[in-house]
Amino acid sequence: MTTRDHCLALDAADALAPLRDQFELPGGTIYLDGNSLGVLPRATAARVQQVVRDEWGRGLITSWNAAGWITLPQRVGDKIARLVGAGAGEVVVADSTSANLFKVLGAALAIQRAEAPQRDRIVSERGNFPTDLYIAESLARQHGAELVLVDDDADIAARLDARCAVLMLTQVDYKSGRVHDMAALTRAAHDAGALAVWDLAHSAGALPVDLNGAAADFAVGCGYKYLNGGPGAPAFVWVHPRHVDRFWQPLAGWIGHAAPFEFVPGYRPAPGIARYLVGTPPILSLAALECGVDTVLAADALGGIAALRAKSLALTRLFVELVESRCTGHGLQLVTPRDDALRGSQVSWRRAEGGYAIVQALIARGVVGDFRAPDVLRFGFAPLYTRFVDVFDAVEQLRQVLDSGQWREPRFHQRAAVT
């Protein structure tokens, strides 16, 4: 069995360990929820202050040009592009993941309606993150299409038929952490005449993504998870160059216009991905997101995303091993795949009862994971700042909470607004 000393030795030998110094980590906390909200980069507070005090406070409107505000959605987008296998100029940062999905799923449906009107189905998974399903449901209603949800990965292939317009998937499942094979599923969708829309919320910054290599059609992703952009950071959107100029996305705001500062009536979309911009860019949030993305790009000199992925898998493998050896007999069922290729950067366990309270009891001990209704305990292992010894110590706390039955105390059962 892996000992604490062995974990310390793993940290000592970890070439990525210095990347942890990029972050302000609260003392006394083992943070295993970077898949919900990434931690604060050390650079962010100063950079946001600079934007607030200097660029806004002193520069005022001149900063749109002088401080490069107007191109910030593209500048940060280009940085994210390097993390998801997209080219320069192919990604912009804008709005929320939900809003961006509305744009690209709408584009995919419109392209199919023009080319293959008999295709009237969006295929996705019942377990997909709800906002994706809600947006799809809304667009299905608008387009007279149908949202078809499968309950099991294995059923996807059967739904890629003559009626399938779009396959819409989240690459890494938010609850289980299961990873889809983006290249294979995109190929299967294309072979069936469908388009593939990918949500990279739990992928970007956590594992290698190759959108162009997979010849994917559309993608969106989140700025506040593994990209460490801060609470409610803006999201990103990518469209394959073969599609990008084909569709006028319906949120036809002025910043996506070909000439926003001509102030002319009559919408003409900007060429390329800029047409997916809508309103005035949120500068404070974009500046914070850029600092977060930079923390991931800092891994480039140490092996980049591939090295982060290797560490992430080692962390999650260790967590599974330690929980299964040290927390036996407590009814924790592993939900996350054991196969490295199928596992994202998190590990989830199902427990028939008490999941919420166990997570609360852990938080009270400084081990922050989260609970996903109805019965999943979820732990994320962001490789930029999580140590092997953190894994050991977290499991020890979990063992104590379970062995002692402490989680049964009423105080851990009080539900907060956000659980």
Add this chain to the structure above:
Amino acid sequence: MTTRDHCLALDAADALAPLRDQFELPGGTIYLDGNSLGVLPRATAARVQQVVRDEWGRGLITSWNAAGWITLPQRVGDKIARLVGAGAGEVVVADSTSANLFKVLGAALAIQRAEAPQRDRIVSERGNFPTDLYIAESLARQHGAELVLVDDDADIAARLDARCAVLMLTQVDYKSGRVHDMAALTRAAHDAGALAVWDLAHSAGALPVDLNGAAADFAVGCGYKYLNGGPGAPAFVWVHPRHVDRFWQPLAGWIGHAAPFEFVPGYRPAPGIARYLVGTPPILSLAALECGVDTVLAADALGGIAALRAKSLALTRLFVELVESRCTGHGLQLVTPRDDALRGSQVSWRRAEGGYAIVQALIARGVVGDFRAPDVLRFGFAPLYTRFVDVFDAVEQLRQVLDSGQWREPRFHQRAAVT
């Protein structure tokens, strides 16, 4: 003619003068562009630091509950509600003005399609801010409706006919500063069977707005102009209680769901205005916006919006008087109405040539206005922080730029990305 000393005396007698101390104003600058980007409130930098360092950095995900992040869109919305004649619980802050307009104009069209399908026109003005026209154009395309644009205010009434579904107007024209009578036009729209959608971008925080008093149907507004929320601050949205539960807005994101943290497939919109929320709230931006809104609410003890409005009108009246008396013979034509009731918080001048260069020459002298293509020089007078002596000094600089012909220097003709 009003002298500089008289302006100083006006400032000395101005009960609102202390409100200026709420802001970090750059030295050597007379800022007459608060209608484009409001200035930095003194409280903002510290508040944003607190959010970044304490709430995000230390609190991490617990701050969704502990720091009240999850209800911030409503909390700031309730504060804005007080400035626009809306009730508590009727306004939320979310997304951009463009995105919010997409939601409410879509709602208005859907309501009419259900109740009066023969109504297939959106009526607006050719001079409306372009993003409003682009969003309307997009929705018109989607709904098989037609966007009808009038060139003159006087033509609006004639277009309120049996085919008019929605009258969509910006209360204060971004270019001319002309104010529409919201109550009268809403009544006229209703009398004709149409719904009224109002954009309050240049109204909120600058003049009294009474959405419920006018019985308006829908409204959106901007956070970064007179509300001083910072560059690209999130926008707000209001729906009259009689409509709010009638429509499932199409950007059906998880934060607008009745139970976002149940993580269930199947969209059920939240009751009330919360259904107009989409993605995870942008916390940094919301915190900054709250500081900005607070600077306006600080006027409550000094007469509130009515007092701000009186000062704003005095400032713009003075500016017109001084320009017309001191800058004669230079071809400046007043675009903004002289009638107080018809004038927002800005003054615009048309000039056949050189408008852009004149604005640049003024900026080089520390007087910041802006230029709106093709020929308008625009000056905003935010009453929270603009002094009467600023008006005098700005006109003196304008006089010098014009009398000297300095604006003809080539350096003032170089166009930047954002003009």
